[in-house]
Amino acid sequence: MVGDIPEKIKQAYLEVREIATRQVLTAIEILSPVNKRSGEGRITYLKKRQSILGSLTHLIEIDLLRGWQPMPIIDNSIQSDYRLLVSRRPAGIEIGATKLTQRNRVSMKNRRCGRGDRSKKQR
Numbered sequence: 001m002v003g004d005i006p007e008k009i010k011q012a013y014l015e016v017r018e019i020a021t022r023q024v025l026t027a028i029e030i031l032s033p034v035n036k037r038s039g040e041g042r043i044t045y046l047k048k049r050q051s052i053l054g055s056l057t058h059l060i061e062i063d064l065l066r067g068w069q070p071m072p073i074i075d076n077s078i079q080s081d082y083r084l085l086v087s088r089r090p091a092g093i094e095i096g097a098t099k100l101t102q103r104n105r106v107s108m109k110n111r112r113c114g115r116g117d118r119s120k121k122q123r
Contacts, residue, residue: 011035011045026058036068046071052087059087 011034016026029049034041049071052059063070063083070083074093086094 011041024057026060027052028060029062031061031063031065031071033065033068036063036065036071038069053093056089058089059085061085061087 011032014028015024016028017024035045036042049059049061061071061084066081073085088094
């Protein structure tokens with residue numbers, strides 16, 4: 001009898017590492033329903049996310065799920081179907097949000113949070 005044994009779900013992610021030191025340079029996360037639904041999976045992911053954002057590791061977080069509450073961000077005024085968060089350490093965080101406006105047309109809104117201004121051209 002199997003009963004009510006909770007099923008452990010393994011979440012995949014991608015890490016980019018420095019070859020010589022094996023240090024994680026960038027973590028790439030594509031959000032899953034487990035990450036976004038209320039409950040243990042979301043809490044676990046938010047702790048992991050906060051740990052990465054508090055480190056020198058870059059984070060690319062891709063949210064292609066229309067359902068469930070979006071992940072918290074500094075500027076919660078962004079209303080969108082899909083989100084892309086890019087944390088470039090130590091420069092700051094960029095948030096791209098897309099909303100489907102018509103069939104096969106996408107409008108982009110970009111917001112910048114944190115330190116660094118990439119609008120100035122480097123010479």
